Amino acid sequence: KAGVTQTPRYLIKTRGQQVTLSCSPISGHRSVSWYQQTPGQGLQFLFEYFSETQRNKGNFPGRFSGRQFSNSRSEMNVSTLELGDSALYLCASSLPSGYNEQFFGPGTRLTVL
Amino acid sequence: AQSVSQHNHHVILSEAASLELGCNYSYGGTVNLFWYVQYPGQHLQLLLKYFSGDPLVKGIKGFEAEFIKSKFSFNLRKPSVQWSDTAEYFCAVTPSGSARQLTFGSGTQLTVLP
Numbered sequence: 443k444a445g446v447t448q449t450p451r452y453l454i455k456t457r458g459q460q461v462t463l464s465c466s467p468i469s470g471h472r473s474v475s476w477y478q479q480t481p482g483q484g485l486q487f488l489f490e491y492f493s494e495t496q497r498n499k500g501n502f503p504g505r506f507s508g509r510q511f512s513n514s515r516s517e518m519n520v521s522t523l524e525l526g527d528s529a530l531y532l533c534a535s536s537l538p539s540g541y542n543e544q545f546f547g548p549g550t551r552l553t554v555l
Numbered sequence: 556a557q558s559v560s561q562h563n564h565h566v567i568l569s570e571a572a573s574l575e576l577g578c579n580y581s582y583g584g585t586v587n588l589f590w591y592v593q594y595p596g597q598h599l600q601l602l603l604k605y606f607s608g609d610p611l612v613k614g615i616k617g618f619e620a621e622f623i624k625s626k627f628s629f630n631l632r633k634p635s636v637q638w639s640d641t642a643e644y645f646c647a648v649t650p651s652g653s654a655r656q657l658t659f660g661s662g663t664q665l666t667v668l669p
Contacts (some may be wrong), residue, residue, distance in 0.1 A: 473655050475655050485647075487658065490656055532599065543601050544601075547598060
């Protein structure tokens with residue numbers, strides 16, 4: 443069974459630009475969560491989607507948004523990029539029940555110059 | 556809101572030494588607990604999980620963890636580490652039934668010397 447895939451793997455942007463990251467969950471997984479990993483703040487929850495609806499949201503500004511499509515694939519968007527947005531963005535998928543663990547993808551490394 | 560503390564930021568051991576990594580959480584209700592590992596150049600992988608039942612949980616690669624509710628702790632143990640265990644280890648917690656919104660600790664970098 444294929445794992446969680448994320449594209450692109452690496453991205454370089456400049457301040458003020460916007461970026462869209464993509465995540466394809468494991469087949470049959472309908473819940474997708476996004477996390478930001480930085481050396482200073484560690485791993486922080488961004489948001490979670492299920493059945494095309496955002497169910498939970500972390501403490502991030504409105505510049506961070508996401509969506510989920512009917513095939514469970516998810517995208518996250520960051521507008522008006524800031525230097526501090528440089529991070530590894532991780533996507534995780536799981537079965538819908540809250541009693542199933544999340545499986546993580548390799549991440550997208552975003553560098554903002 | 557919940558929080559997780561991992562007090563050991565970097566642990567260095569020799570092969571065959573025993574390992575114990577501390578994890579304490581703060582949350583007023585029932586929780587699900589996890590340990591994830593991130594090997595160099597690889598993505599996060601689940602080592603073990605606790606949802607309910609036996610507080611001593613066994614995971615992959617010989618790891619185990621014990622949930623002590625009175626101490627709000629979920630420490631990771633392995634009786635004899637190998638060089639291949641060199642990695643970063645993350646403890647995570649969620650409110651029970653909400654395993655999709657993980658709160659992670661800051662991580663512990665484990666270096667095992669051959």
